């Protein structure tokens with residue numbers, strides 16, 4: 001058995017069953033080994049940023065890593081922005097980067113590059129395999145590293161001669177480390193602060209936004225009067241009817257400051273202390289209110305749900321969680337706007353949907369419009385690197401083929417990784433993509449004013465305008481095998497969304513709306 005097959009058999013034995021790939025010559029033995037190891041499903045992506053974003057979506061929903069197979073430094077670099085988002089999401093993800101044969105590197109062939117430097121910016125763990133006989137053990141350790149709580153990007157660099165060396169054997173799966181328990185003193189200290197110390201806010205993040213943690217946090221809120229907030233860009237937020245509702249901390253610093261205003265105690269449960277997304281002249285970077293004491297109940301790698309349950313038992317022994325009541329908006333009429341589209345989505349969102357939200361400014365009304373819809377998962381742009389939504393949806397659908405996936409996608413962001421639609425079609429993934437076609441980098445028009453940049457003229461505005469020429473997303477989708485339609489009124493959008501959700505397989509709806517509507 002060669003190194004590549006031993007690596008692949010090791011991955012299959014360690015619970016890795018998906019390989020998202022955009023391979024090259026140095027990965028050919030890994031590609032060939034996929035025929036020998038039927039337990040690992042190969043999925044082709046036409047751009048590395050699609051493969052890495054899909055691996056992120058898969059890891060968030062499956063709770064175990066997909067492998068993503070990349071071609072040397074340039075292939076890794078093409079995938080880096082969505083690896084950054086995965087890194088910020090703390091997604092378990094295994095990047096396998098093929099490299100030149102060990103003896104070939106000193107010849108400085110054209111694709112020679114500093115893979116370690118690129119990998120280091122997004123990976124919590126990096127290893128270069130140097131011997132065919134060790135590659136399988138490296139792979140087993142990489143899977144365990146990817147799954148080290150709460151999850152991270154682990155990168156294995158695999159030289160081609162390590163892959164093709166004979167005499168390798170699969171390695172056994174490496175035992176996993178559970179999340180760290182939170183000491184009783186920490187829980188007692190937080191309980192005391194919440195009981196007697198003035199208004200409290202519990203800021204939830206990571207696994208703190210999954211149902212068991214939300215129910216425990218809700219009990220604490222009921223008993224102590226503490227307010228619950230979610231981090232601004234959660235990796236995976238379970239919400240909807242029957243689940244305690246938690247509003248997200250706003251993106252705009254002044255709105256976030258208003259949400260946190262008056263808090264004397266800020267309890268962090270899987271979230272970091274809040275900071276402004278960007279700096280603005282004359283504005284503060286930290287959003288923690290003056291005089292507010294910050295308590296770290298549970299870090300991302302801790303047993304967040306366990307800590308919240310222990311806190312609830314101590315501070316809220318008799319309290320029950322407050323589930324969100326079911327509520328559906330009626331279907332709106334008239335020309336389509338962002339608000340109207342949100343109302344339609346709230347009215348039609350299917351039970352157990354997975355929503356991949358990169359709607360940006362067109363999605364401002366979505367959280368309120370969907371809060372009382374049947375239970376669903378909401379996945380967001382964790383690292384602010386746009387071009388994530390369509391790949392993320394592919395990965396979520398590959399992880400959960402029985403669940404409907406809704407990709408809510410702004411037009412500018414969609415174009416970065418539009419070729420994800422081809423993977424949606426090829427794998428016949430049950431994804432409904434809504435493109436919010438506002439023909440603009442709308443948020444940057446707002447930021448141009450907010451940053452205090454000098455009054456913008458034609459040149460500046462032209463860099464934020466997508467109307468010349470207008471993009472036809474129906475043509476783009478159909479060109480890649482995804483059936484598509486275009487909606488300009490709310491009833492058209494409702495009819496098209498209902499049909500797309502009812503039919504299996506991928507669909508795309510181009511929702512034409514004015515910016516900030």
Ligand SMILES: Cc1ncc(C[n+]2csc(CCOP(=O)(O)OP(=O)(O)O)c2C)c(N)n1
Nearest residue numbers: 360361385386410411412413440441442443
């Ligand atoms: C990788 C990356 N490149 C550039 C940016 C800067 N950026 C932030 S928002 C944005 C435009 C967003 O436009 P669109 O997706 O159409 O959303 P809209 O603002 O219109 O709602 C850009 C270019 C970014 N965040 N990430």
Ligand SMILES: [Mg+2]
Nearest residue numbers: 411412440441
């Ligand atoms: Mg736009």
